[in-house]
Amino acid sequence: MGGTMDGTRKRRRGNTRQRIQDVALELFAEQGYEKTSLREIAECLDVTKAALYYHFKTKEEILVSIFEDLSRPIEELIEWGRQQPHSLETKQEIIRRYSEALTGAAPLFRFMQENQATIRELRIGEMFKTRMLGLRDILMDPDADLVDQVRCVSALFTMHAGMHVLQDVESDPEEKRKAVLEVATDLITQAHRGSGGG
Numbered sequence: 001m002g003g004t005m006d007g008t009r010k011r012r013r014g015n016t017r018q019r020i021q022d023v024a025l026e027l028f029a030e031q032g033y034e035k036t037s038l039r040e041i042a043e044c045l046d047v048t049k050a051a052l053y054y055h056f057k058t059k060e061e062i063l064v065s066i067f068e069d070l071s072r073p074i075e076e077l078i079e080w081g082r083q084q085p086h087s088l089e090t091k092q093e094i095i096r097r098y099s100e101a102l103t104g105a106a107p108l109f110r111f112m113q114e115n116q117a118t119i120r121e122l123r124i125g126e127m128f129k130t131r132m133l134g135l136r137d138i139l140m141d142p143d144a145d146l147v148d149q150v151r152c153v154s155a156l157f158t159m160h161a162g163m164h165v166l167q168d169v170e171s172d173p174e175e176k177r178k179a180v181l182e183v184a185t186d187l188i189t190q191a192h193r194g195s196g197g198g
Contacts, residue, residue: 020041021069023041024036024059025111029110029114033118037059038059063118067124070104071128073097073104081135081139086138091138091188095155096181098135099184102163139155139156141192151191158180161180
């Protein structure tokens with residue numbers, strides 16, 4: 001059996017829609033969303049504009065589809081979390097899975113960081129906020145003290161900061177992810193204990 005990563009990459013390569021998303025996101029990140037045209041995306045992929053059109057009519061459609069695809073694991077995680085007991089194990093598992101989902105969405109986060117005006121315009125920021133609030137609600141106990149509420153929100157922010165702020169810190173990406181995860185887990189654990197959870 002080859003590694004799953006290998007299989008995923010092959011599958012992505014064979015899938016035109018995903019290849020368009022990958023190349024578009026690279027171009028958006030490199031030269032900015034505004035400056036990238038559909039024609040350039042088609043040229044990079046070595047397909048006709050008509051072939052591109054078959055999948056996406058506008059740049060906006062491409063970007064929104066990337067966002068939806070990459071944030072699907074986060075939505076599934078929220079759904080799963082809502083059905084679990086409000087235990088410390090559940091919360092730690094949510095943080096762990098969120099860390100993995102964020103790693104998968106790293107290119108999108110980089111893009112969001114550098115193209116904030118576009119993100120606002122396309123309401124991707126709003127969609128993202130809704131997901132954040134969904135996560136916050138399953139991590140936070142309804143009767144938590146303000147301090148513990150802040151801890152829960154900080155755990156999420158720690159993970160986002162880990163995506164951006166630590167980019168230029170010299171260290172292995174997996175080590176970094178683990179360090180960020182450890183801090184976020186500490187915050188969630190403290191918050192849980194604070195609100196009388198066992």
